[in-house]
Amino acid sequence: MIDVHFWPTPNGQKITIFLEETGLPYRVVPVNIGRGDQFKPEFLKLSPNNRMPAIVDHAPVDGGEPIAVFESAAILQYLAEKTGRFMPSDVRGKKTVLEWLAWQIANLGPACGQLGHFKIYAKDKIPYAIERYSNEVHRLFGVLDGRLEGRDYVADEYSIADMAIYPWLRNHERFGIDVAEFPRASAWLARMAARPAVARGIDAGKDLPTTSLQDDDEARKHLFGQRARTH
Numbered sequence: 001m002i003d004v005h006f007w008p009t010p011n012g013q014k015i016t017i018f019l020e021e022t023g024l025p026y027r028v029v030p031v032n033i034g035r036g037d038q039f040k041p042e043f044l045k046l047s048p049n050n051r052m053p054a055i056v057d058h059a060p061v062d063g064g065e066p067i068a069v070f071e072s073a074a075i076l077q078y079l080a081e082k083t084g085r086f087m088p089s090d091v092r093g094k095k096t097v098l099e100w101l102a103w104q105i106a107n108l109g110p111a112c113g114q115l116g117h118f119k120i121y122a123k124d125k126i127p128y129a130i131e132r133y134s135n136e137v138h139r140l141f142g143v144l145d146g147r148l149e150g151r152d153y154v155a156d157e158y159s160i161a162d163m164a165i166y167p168w169l170r171n172h173e174r175f176g177i178d179v180a181e182f183p184r185a186s187a188w189l190a191r192m193a194a195r196p197a198v199a200r201g202i203d204a205g206k207d208l209p210t211t212s213l214q215d216d217d218e219a220r221k222h223l224f225g226q227r228a229r230t231h
Contacts, residue, residue, distance in 0.1 A: 017201030034219030
């Protein structure tokens with residue numbers, strides 16, 4: 001059994017997609033990020049960066065004590081190595097998957113997150129910031145579109161890289177992206193959405209209570225107002 005400390009955001013959905021694809025038994029442990037659960041001491045023991053997701057694998061391959069893993073990219077790699085699925089074993093194939101996983105973590109996720117913040121959640125709209133991140137997300141869509149020329153998935157075979165990228169781009173309308181500009185990326189989005197396990201992974205936690213960050217001052221404080229906690 002794998003405990004998934006989770007809230008239904010793109011980073012959380014990456015993990016539930018993988019678990020649904022592999023059929024590994026898992027249990028969702030809600031981490032309500034709008035109410036500050038990510039700062040509770042018991043969660044910080046698992047994820048010292050106070051970010052979900054985190055997992056606890058109660059049946060690690062070495063047969064030892066449960067293993068906790070934090071950061072979504074590390075979790076995906078850990079699970080791929082545990083199951084031997086969705087990451088090639090050959091050095092060149094594995095290298096490619098890890099490159100595109102890193103691309104999502106270092107580029108796509110931060111750019112989409114900042115665009116969402118300044119365009120949707122910020123009370124004071126800053127045109128420069130919105131334009132800056134709109135341009136960057138548009139550029140990254142172009143990078144993905146180019147990569148998909150002549151292939152169905154970003155690393156040829158379906159992999160953890162696709163699982164990491166898809167949750168960030170499936171709601172492209174909210175970023176103001178016209179996917180008609182990117183026909184290969186648009187076809188990939190449809191291909192991903194058609195996978196039953198992907199749909200189940202996206203639906204995980206759909207019954208958890210959501211909040212409107214535009215109106216919820218407590219949630220905004222937890223998500224946007226934190227500084228380092230010094231002793």
